[in-house]
Amino acid sequence: MTSPVWHPFTQHGLNEPIPQVARGEGAVLWTGDGRRVIDAISSWWVTTHGHGHPRIMAAIADQAQRLDQVIFAGWTHEPAETLARGLVDIMPPALAHVFFSDSGSTAVEVALKMALGFWANTGHARDRIVVMEDSYHGDTIGGMSVGARGVFNRPYAPLLFDVDTLPFPVPGAEQATLDALTRLARSPVPPAALIVEPLVLGAGGMRFYPAWVLAEMRAICARADILFIADEVMTGWGRTGTLLACEQAGVVPDILCLSKGLTGGAMPLAVTMATSAIFEAHRSTDRARMFFHSSSYTANPIACAAANANLAIWRDEPVRGRIDMLAQAQARHLEALRDQPAITNIRQMGTIAALDFAGEGTGYLSDLAPRLLAFFAARNVLLRPLGDTVYVMPPYCIDADDLAAVYDAIDEAVTTFGR
Numbered sequence: 449m450t451s452p453v454w455h456p457f458t459q460h461g462l463n464e465p466i467p468q469v470a471r472g473e474g475a476v477l478w479t480g481d482g483r484r485v486i487d488a489i490s491s492w493w494v495t496t497h498g499h500g501h502p503r504i505m506a507a508i509a510d511q512a513q514r515l516d517q518v519i520f521a522g523w524t525h526e527p528a529e530t531l532a533r534g535l536v537d538i539m540p541p542a543l544a545h546v547f548f549s550d551s552g553s554t555a556v557e558v559a560l561k562m563a564l565g566f567w568a569n570t571g572h573a574r575d576r577i578v579v580m581e582d583s584y585h586g587d588t589i590g591g592m593s594v595g596a597r598g599v600f601n602r603p604y605a606p607l608l609f610d611v612d613t614l615p616f617p618v619p620g621a622e623q624a625t626l627d628a629l630t631r632l633a634r635s636p637v638p639p640a641a642l643i644v645e646p647l648v649l650g651a652g653g654m655r656f657y658p659a660w661v662l663a664e665m666r667a668i669c670a671r672a673d674i675l676f677i678a679d680e681v682m683t684g685w686g687r688t689g690t691l692l693a694c695e696q697a698g699v700v701p702d703i704l705c706l707s708k709g710l711t712g713g714a715m716p717l718a719v720t721m722a723t724s725a726i727f728e729a730h731r732s733t734d735r736a737r738m739f740f741h742s743s744s745y746t747a748n749p750i751a752c753a754a755a756n757a758n759l760a761i762w763r764d765e766p767v768r769g770r771i772d773m774l775a776q777a778q779a780r781h782l783e784a785l786r787d788q789p790a791i792t793n794i795r796q797m798g799t800i801a802a803l804d805f806a807g808e809g810t811g812y813l814s815d816l817a818p819r820l821l822a823f824f825a826a827r828n829v830l831l832r833p834l835g836d837t838v839y840v841m842p843p844y845c846i847d848a849d850d851l852a853a854v855y856d857a858i859d860e861a862v863t864t865f866g867r
Contacts, residue, residue, distance in 0.1 A: 464818065467825070472499030475846035477830065485828045488842050488854045492832075493650070493682050494713030497761055498845035504714045504757040511753035520548065520746040527752035534759040535719060538691070540700040543721040547739070548747035552681030553586025555705035555718035556643070558741055560590045562703055562722055563641035563675045566729040569737050574640040577609075578632055578674070580625075581616040584651035585643060585679050594643050596652060599812055612639060616649070617657045626664050633672035641675035641703075646693035647797060650682040654802035654839045656795055662697035675726075677703045681718070685709030686771045687841065689798030691762075702726060711754035712761065713843075770844040774799045777848065778840065781855040788859075790866020802839040803858075805866065811835050820861055827857045 455466065468480040475498055477485045487495065497504070511527060518525055532546040549558050560577065567574040577594055584600070585591040592601040593608040601608065612632055617625040632639055646662055649655040669676045678701035683693035685708065690696055692704075703726060707718035730739045745751075761767060778801040782794050785803065792806045805816060814835040824831040831838060831854070838861070840854055 462818070464822070465825075474498040474500075475843045475850055483828055485825075485830050486842075486846070486850045486854055487830050488840050488846075489830060489832055490841055490843050491713060491830075493687070493841055494708040495843045496685050496709040497712045497758070497767070498843045499713075501712055501714070501757075501761070503761055504712045504754050507753045507757035508714065508750055511750045515749045517745065517748055517750075521742055525747070525749050525752075527749045527756060528747040531752045531755050531759070534756060535706075535721065538759065538762065539704065539721060540692075540694075542700050542723050543704055544724050545722045545727040547720045547722065547741075548752075549718045549720065549741075550716050550743055550745055551586070551718050552679075552705065552707040553588040553591045554743065555681060555707050555720045556585045556594070556677075556679055557588050557590040558720040559643065559677045559679075559703045559705050560594065560641070561741055562720065562726050562730075562739065563677060565739060566675065566726050567640050569729045569732075573637060576612055576632075576637075576639040578612045578614060578629065578639045578642040580614050580644055580649070582649055582652035582655060583643075583645055584649065585645075586681075600651075616655060617661045622658070622661050625661065626668065629665055629668050633668055633674060638672045639674050641677050642669050643677040643679055645679050646683055646699070647688055647696065648683050648693065648800060651834065653834050653837050654795070654800065656797050659697040662694070662699055666697070666699045666701075675702045677701060677705070679705045681705050681707045685758075686767065686844070687799055689771060689775055710758065711751055712758040715748075715751040715754040717748065717751035717755055767844065771799055774842070774844055774846065774851075777851055781851065784855070785859065785862070788862050788866065790862050799844065800839065800841050802837055805836045805838070805862075816865060819865065823861050823864065824857055827853075827860070829854055829857045831857070 469477050470480045471478050475487055477487050479485060515525060528548065535546050536544060547558055549555050564575060579594045582596045584595045589607050592604060594611055614625050614628045642665065647657060647659060666676050678694050680692050684706050694701060702723050704721040710719065711717050730737060775798050778796055778799065782796055782801055785791060786794055790806055791803045793804045795802050812835045817833045817835050820833045820838065838858060
């Protein structure tokens with residue numbers, strides 16, 4: 449029987465098989481037909497500590513017995529209050545206020561509205577947003593508007609607002625990015641905000657740029673009073689080797705977007721954290737200046753309980769040690785691939801490893817991508833290439849044998865598909 453489900457980022461006209469997952473444990477997924485599949489991409493970058501982590505599952509079960517959902521406009525609850533305090537404690541001190549939402553895309557929407565609201569409420573006519581070439585910030589209208597224009601959003605172009613775009617800081621030509629931002633900063637009306645994925649462009653092809661560029665962009669923004677938005681939805685929670693990618697540049701943003709690993713990947717939840725200046729620009733006796741954003745499930749208590757368990761894991765368990773060990777293991781496997789002429793641009797940042805198949809270069813819709821996807825699936829490895837780019841971003845709990853199996857599959861794919 450044909451399923452009525454419409455899957456994301458799936459062309460149903462190709463009739464590609466869609467496995468049914470029955471359960472997950474650690475870095476492994478089990479399908480309904482009994483296959484053991486290694487989750488080498490953390491189920492779209494969300495699962496940090498592993499599927500079904502006992503502490504997170506226990507927190508969800510406990511909270512579900514007490515309070516499942518309540519309106520958050522003008523009401524509050526203990527899981528949200530505890531989580532907000534915990535985030536303020538673990539994140540940079542300047543980020544003193546926490547606004548809850550549901551996903552990375554909505555965290556970005558909130559950040560953009562906060563930035564524009566700040567300038568509107570302080571009486572300045574700033575409304576331009578600066579973005580980086582090839583960036584991705586989600587699939588809502590604001591998220592698409594500040595992301596790369598192309599195949600992801602071409603049909604929706606009439607809905608998108610204009611932005612100013614910086615060139616990606618390619619190695620050896622990083623100054624062009626900084627010069628472009630400087631020119632915008634010196635314009636008669638400077639931009640309202642710059643939004644960036646710190647250090648790593650995720651869906652744009654796992655493209656890396658150095659910490660010093662991030663630091664310089666932040667400094668240029670600070671001098672021109674341009675709000676700096678860090679979209680750490682993917683890079684946060686240890687993916688780049690530090691809790692936040694911004695740490696590696698000594699950067700504290702004005703607005704920070706977090707999701708994915710916020711609950712350890714177990715529940716949908718996001719936060720947008722902001723400085724007191726952003727918050728105070730919206731605080732007033734005038735009700736027309738309130739921050740007009742919400743969703744029905746803002747700060748869902750069960751999701752907040754999962755996030756509190758995640759924070760407890762970061763406090764009590766050697767998470768950073770696991771991240772370091774995984775990063776070292778990834779480095780060893782990548783080194784073994786370096787002599788392969790069929791692949792290029794082997795790169796790593798923290799627990800994120802990536803490589804490109806040489807001679808392809810046709811972007812996200814590369815014909816190679818679905819063939820690789822099927823190849824890996826046949827070997828019980830969940831890898832989802834970004835066009836001709838294969839990346840490995842597993843849960844921090846993956847063991848040595850499973851990680852080796854992932855790289856064995858990649859090595860075999862290089863032999864099979866490499867030119």
